Each structure stands twice: as structure tokens, then as C-alpha cells.
Amino acid sequence: MTSRTDQGERPGRTELGRFLLENGFLTTDWAPAFAAVPRTAFLPDVMWPHDRETGTAVAVSKAEDPDSWYAYADSNVPIVTQWDDGHHSGTEPGTVFTSSSSMPSVVFSMLADLDVRPGQRVLEIGAGTGWNAGLLAHRLGAGNVVSVEVDPDLARSAREALRRSGYGAVEVVTGDGLLGYPPRAPYARVIATAGLRTGLMTWVRQTTPGGILLAPWGTYYGYAEATVRLVVADDHNSASGHFTRPVTFMRMRSQRLQHPEHSQYVPARGTGGADKSTTTITEAEFLTGSLDVVGFAIGLRVRNCTHIADRKHDGKRPVWFYGLTDRSWAVVIFQDDREEATVYQSGPRRLWDEVESAYRWWDSQGRPDVQRFGLTVSAEGQAPWLDTPSNIVAR
Numbered sequence: 001m002t003s004r005t006d007q008g009e010r011p012g013r014t015e016l017g018r019f020l021l022e023n024g025f026l027t028t029d030w031a032p033a034f035a036a037v038p039r040t041a042f043l044p045d046v047m048w049p050h051d052r053e054t055g056t057a058v059a060v061s062k063a064e065d066p067d068s069w070y071a072y073a074d075s076n077v078p079i080v081t082q083w084d085d086g087h088h089s090g091t092e093p094g095t096v097f098t099s100s101s102s103m104p105s106v107v108f109s110m111l112a113d114l115d116v117r118p119g120q121r122v123l124e125i126g127a128g129t130g131w132n133a134g135l136l137a138h139r140l141g142a143g144n145v146v147s148v149e150v151d152p153d154l155a156r157s158a159r160e161a162l163r164r165s166g167y168g169a170v171e172v173v174t175g176d177g178l179l180g181y182p183p184r185a186p187y188a189r190v191i192a193t194a195g196l197r198t199g200l201m202t203w204v205r206q207t208t209p210g211g212i213l214l215a216p217w218g219t220y221y222g223y224a225e226a227t228v229r230l231v232v233a234d235d236h237n238s239a240s241g242h243f244t245r246p247v248t249f250m251r252m253r254s255q256r257l258q259h260p261e262h263s264q265y266v267p268a269r270g271t272g273g274a275d276k277s278t279t280t281i282t283e284a285e286f287l288t289g290s291l292d293v294v295g296f297a298i299g300l301r302v303r304n305c306t307h308i309a310d311r312k313h314d315g316k317r318p319v320w321f322y323g324l325t326d327r328s329w330a331v332v333i334f335q336d337d338r339e340e341a342t343v344y345q346s347g348p349r350r351l352w353d354e355v356e357s358a359y360r361w362w363d364s365q366g367r368p369d370v371q372r373f374g375l376t377v378s379a380e381g382q383a384p385w386l387d388t389p390s391n392i393v394a395r
């Protein structure tokens, strides 16, 4: 069982529970699991919580600074638990965070969306620390929970933490979660805790008709994602449902954003041979932050394109667009003292024109938030839609 310190009353933990309940993240049916399965029992001794004041990940050691360690663990912040696929040592943050304990508000919102019933078998993709699997095990019985983790070291520590917490019967499988886990299929529920762009159909085939599949989903356009909640059709050949909320998750290992090599697109002489134009879209309209519905919506229309916003320099902010299937590129340069931004485009596609047209379409639809969008997946592929499955979002 977990240590007394993990299970003990801590004001921070009580306060977190109250915050989650009062803000509707923790539903009353999940409150007993929150109380019984402390996050602290699953976190590593050295971890890198997100520090709100600095906006960065800071190293915290349980041995050296237990007060801070517990304070962060009991806060509504994401906590990085692995950098660079484990090829990183020391306490300084690494380059890319590759596993984390998600924000408790996101964890419990997703569990609420999953709408589990007693006795159901659940497949989780991305065991990470094992906390989410532990919460599911408390609710459904450990024997009903299967969790797949691609990283063998993480899978091992999740297994150990679950065993120490009394949930050793959770099956933590080391492997690629995109394959699901056929030996224990069918599942009544599938929950992914790493984001993906394609591949949902494999899980649909392992889910019972009427079952629910919840996953952070986004496009190659950028980091904007939302959780999609698919209900599997009776004929088992498709699944469809609305997006439930914007989220930012790390992506499945094989579906991470690969940043295009700028020099392979844009010649050293710069924007020389490119077409020049202007746009009236403003920086404030276009770049709306991390839970970015604009980027999410544009990604649904503009396929095989990714974008990167540079830092602002001397009042200018360039945003670059790269074609993923050819060498088309575009840049829009927002400038503080100008009403119109300058655009350069080059290559077979006119990427900014595509992006601007997608933006104008989103605007014309009443600037829908992610909850108005949905997704249908079938053997033919995946079709995003607006409001109803028949209203497919066209390219």
C-alpha cells in the first residue's frame, strides 16, 4: 500500500480536491478515487513541474525539498517525468519532454468524459506514471484495466507504483499503443493520454459496439488539439462523436511534429523569388495562444501543412508555413505599426491563401469552438465535421 505520507491528510491535497470539485473538473463519482489514489504515490523522486510564475519546468527533488515536491504534486499543474525518451540524466530540464503526469483538472475531466460503468474493461494508451490507470482501477477493479506504454522504463515504474498502491492486477503492457492490445479486447472504453493524428480505427476495432473512445486528436498544422469522444457504431465499422475540450498533450512517439528544415524550403537569399501580397488578418486574431481553436480549425481544412510562429523581434512577428508533401512555403509577417501584414508565398501550393481561406471560413461559421466540431472514423479514413456528421469540413 502507499506510504502514510502519500495517503495522509495534506492541506494542499484537500484544497486541490475542493478546487477540482468546485470547478466541475472532478465529478462526484470520481471523488472517492481522487481521495483513495494519491498522485504522489506515482510520481518519481525527481520531477519537473510546470512553474506558473516562470512558465518553465523546474526540477524538484523529494529527498532534497519534500515540501516543494508535495506542494507541486498537490497542485493543478502538469509535471514532466521524463525528458528525451529517457536519454537524459541530471536535474536540468532536457530538450523535449516525453512523459508527464497531466494536470489533475485534465485527468478528471477526461475520466468524466469517458463515462465508465462498474465492471467495464478499459484500455488506456500511455501509462506514464500509472496514476490514471490507478484511478481507473479504483473505480472499475484492477483486473479490468489494461494500459499500454511505449517506454519500457516507464512501463516498469508504472507497474511498480500500481503494485505498491494495491493495484498490481492492472496489466501494464510495454508496446506501441497505436496497435491497441488485442489479447484483452474487446474494451468498453479506450482512453488515450497521448495525442494522435491518425490511427483511431485500430482502437475502434477493439472496442465493443456502443463503446466510447476518448483521445486527444489534432492535425499536422500545429500543436492545437482537442479530446475527441467517439461512440463506436453498432456495425462496428465506424465511430463518431464530438470533440469535448481543447487540450495540449504530448503526441504519440511516432506521430510527433517533425519541424521542417527551414533551409530546405526557403532559399538563403530569403523571400526573393516568392509572390508578395498582404493580408488584413491581424496577429491578435491569428495567434490565440496554447489552447488555440483557430489553429485547430485551420488544421482541419489545410492538410499536409505545418506552421511555426517565430518570436517577435523589433515589432515584427513572422509566421512560417511549410508544405509536408512538397516544398511549398509561405510566411506572413505581422508588424506592430502596420494595419496589413506582408505575405510571401512560393511553390506549387499557395499555403497562406489556403490558411487565410480556412480562417475566413471559421470566422463565417460564427467562430465555432472545438465542441462544435466532431470526427467520424471508418475504414475510409477520418472525416472532421461541424455540428453534425453530415456537415463534413472540406479541405
Ligand SMILES: C[S@@+](CC[C@H](N)C(=O)[O-])C[C@H]1O[C@@H](n2cnc3c(N)ncnc32)[C@H](O)[C@@H]1O
Residues within 6 Å of the ligand: 098, 099, 100, 101, 102, 125, 126, 127, 128, 129, 130, 131, 132, 133, 148, 149, 150, 151, 154, 175, 176, 177, 178, 193, 194, 249, 250, 251, 252, 253, 254
Ligand atoms: C501524458 S503521458 C501519460 C500520463 C499517464 N496517463 C499518467 O497517468 O501519468 C503520455 C505517455 O504516452 C506514452 N506514449 C507515447 N507514445 C506512445 C505509444 N505509441 N504507445 C504507448 N504509449 C505511448 C509516453 O511515453 C508517455 O508516458
